[in-house]
Each structure stands twice: as structure tokens, then as C-alpha cells.
Amino acid sequence: MLFSMDPTTGASPCVHSGASVTLTPGDFYCDGGTGHVQAYQKAQLTGINTANINLAASSVTATGPGDTPIATLPIQPDGSVDLSTISAADHPSITVAAHLILFNSNDFTPTNHPSLVVSYVGDAPQVCFRTTVSTTCTVTGVTNTATGTDSTAPLTSNTVSLPVVPGAGCQPNVTVNKEICDGNDLHHCGPGKSGPWVKKSTPGLLGLLGTAYWRITVTNAGPVDAANVTLHDSQTQGCENAAGTFNLPANTSRQFYCSTFLLLLPFSNTAKASFVPANSPPGTPRTYTTPSTAVACSLLCILN
Structure with missing residues (x-):
């Protein structure tokens, strides 16, 4: 959050904020397949009251690699920005930057941190394992199970087992x-x-x-x-x-x-x-x- 200050009165007549997210949907997949990404969806301001934003003076820009301009888009009253007009095939990676003019800084507190979330439509993200098989001849197979944690609960995948054919x-x-x-x-x-x-x-x-x-x-x-x-x-x-x-x-x-x-x-x-x-x-x-x-x-x- 940036703000100006009147040196005489101490008032802050102009408060700016912004955020930038670079999204490459292909990074969420690792099986080498195609067709996982269907479209960009939206950018969403979260943790901020849009009544405190001068929406008419604010904007969101989308750029490609090397800051190549793609589009300048308006912010809707609910704090969302429609990204569906941007082709995911033509632009496999985009940077979405929000440029906000605020009426006040009420939403920025020690316990509240507004953010910008960018989403796309596609298959569920993948987690891939790379397993190096031991050179010991007694190894006859490999078994992998993925574990992780998100905001809801710990995650455990199905178990994948593959036989190992003896080499030469x-x-x-x-x-x-x-x-x-x-x-x-x-x-x-x-x-x-x-x-x-x-x-x-x-x-x-x-x-x-x-x-x-x-x-x-x-x-x-x-x-x-x-x-x-x-x-x-x-x-x-x-x-x-x-x-x-x-x-x-x-x-x-x-x-x-x-x-x-x-x-x-x-x-x-x-x-x-x-x-x-x-x-x-x-x-x-x-x-x-x-x-x-x-x-x-x-x-x-x-x-x-």
C-alpha cells in the first residue's frame, strides 16, 4: 500500500495499492499430456471491501512474457475481473496486475491482508514422482503413495505399484x-x-x-x-x-x-x-x- 501525505495538514488524500500474479497453468501438470488447460477464468480481489476502492480509477492489466501487453480490464463491483476473453492457447503464461486507487486504507490492518487470486479452468493439478530404481537385482517393483496438506485437511493419494522387469x-x-x-x-x-x-x-x-x-x-x-x-x-x-x-x-x-x-x-x-x-x-x-x-x-x- 502506497499513500501520499500533505506536509502541512498530514492528510493522505491519495492511497494506492496493487498486486501482481504470474500464472502459468501448464506448471500444474507433469504427465506430458495435452488438453489439461481449457481457459483462463478470473482475477478476484479478496480480503478487501470494494466500497473502499475507486473502481472507476482502478484497473487490471494482463501481460505476457517480457511485459507484452495483452489486455486492460475493468474491475467489477464484486472485485472480480473476467479473464475468459484471454486465450490460454495463445498465452500459456500471463501476469495479472491490479492497480488500485483507494478511498481509504481501512482494509489494511495487522490481521487482514488483502490479496489477488487468479484462476483458470482445467483438470485437477497433478503431483508426479520420479523414481530411480535401485540397481540391486533383487528389486522387483516400486510403490508410490503421495501425501500432502492443504487448507482443508491432510491428503493421501491412491497407491501406485509397478513391477520392475529385470534388465540385461x-x-x-x-x-x-x-x-x-x-x-x-x-x-x-x-x-x-x-x-x-x-x-x-x-x-x-x-x-x-x-x-x-x-x-x-x-x-x-x-x-x-x-x-x-x-x-x-x-x-x-x-x-x-x-x-x-x-x-x-x-x-x-x-x-x-x-x-x-x-x-x-x-x-x-x-x-x-x-x-x-x-x-x-x-x-x-x-x-x-x-x-x-x-x-x-x-x-x-x-x-x-
Whole structure:
């Protein structure tokens, strides 16, 4: 509030006041969308009795960036100023300044502070969170809830939860190694036995007919667990049945044993595995390992 003073009488014949508000409606939104702002609405003097204002001598100006003039508008008897004629699309940011000539300063007291409020028509303001996901591979999702306080009461938003898909550095590293027992003693070819286990059996070991004993080792050398691991071995269904579906923790291995009665040699047998990273969201596609092959040889292998 500014006022003049007569140096002789001490009277204050001219009292001025004013306020300025810069409004950029787009600042109230953070989702990157469009169409949130429909129009400017009004400017409103609050906390002041308009009977104490010389409305005819007072005015409100609207300017754009760099004080570019937009409009000079009258103040209505209720202290409002219509801003709806100003295009929010053409002027995404405006500064509204009230220039008031007062009859007196009665409204300016230690407990009362007149103000200028500028409003627009648009969607409800938004609060956006930016969340940085931890690089720890065990993180499987993020959850955010917004809280705040306005003049009415504390506010709490709905809770938003999103799964985190493991990145390239947080994938299981699963490999499969299929081997055949090359021992003459079948007691060496069972679970946990010494074998020896090789990729190709000694030619003639099984004769023309015989039983091949297989060992399949599935290893996860990655930083996270593999879930729903399944063996694929179309030629030896017993190997698939022996493994079933299982989980494979990081830095662990599992071995499965199976056998096949062979009617024709040589016999080349290939196995692979498929899996998803542990805690993957529904719909995550399965990953397949590189196939691994072992061969049961007959005397014909010598020719190879």
C-alpha cells in the first residue's frame, strides 16, 4: 500500500495499492499430456471491501512474457475481473496486475491482508514422482503413495505399484550340459556316480543294442534366480520327466539322470532348458538355453 501525505495538514488524500500474479497453468501438470488447460477464468480481489476502492480509477492489466501487453480490464463491483476473453492457447503464461486507487486504507490492518487470486479452468493439478530404481537385482517393483496438506485437511493419494522387469545385467545365466556314461560298470552310471561322463561314448561300448545312461547338468551362473526351469529333450522323454519344473537359485547347479534303451546306434541326443527370471511379471517370455548334445556311439562311430 502506497499513500501520499500533505506536509502541512498530514492528510493522505491519495492511497494506492496493487498486486501482481504470474500464472502459468501448464506448471500444474507433469504427465506430458495435452488438453489439461481449457481457459483462463478470473482475477478476484479478496480480503478487501470494494466500497473502499475507486473502481472507476482502478484497473487490471494482463501481460505476457517480457511485459507484452495483452489486455486492460475493468474491475467489477464484486472485485472480480473476467479473464475468459484471454486465450490460454495463445498465452500459456500471463501476469495479472491490479492497480488500485483507494478511498481509504481501512482494509489494511495487522490481521487482514488483502490479496489477488487468479484462476483458470482445467483438470485437477497433478503431483508426479520420479523414481530411480535401485540397481540391486533383487528389486522387483516400486510403490508410490503421495501425501500432502492443504487448507482443508491432510491428503493421501491412491497407491501406485509397478513391477520392475529385470534388465540385461539382472538375468539368470543358465547353461545345460548333457553327457553320457562311458563306464563299463553300470554301477558307475547312476545318480552321483563317477562315470566317467563324456560327450561321446567309446565306440562299441553299448554294442549294437544297449542302454545309454545320461546325465544332464543345469547351471545358473547369473546374479538372480531362474524360475520355472523346464528341460526340453524330445528324444528322451524320461529325461524331461526326471527334471520336471524347478527353480534354480543363482550360482547353483542341479543334475538329472535318465536312461534310454537304444535300438539303433549311433544315437545323438540333445537337451536344452527354458526359464524366466525369478519374480518376473506375468507374461514375461521364456528364455531358452543353448542346446547341449551327447552321442551314444556304435562301431560305426569309428568311421566318423
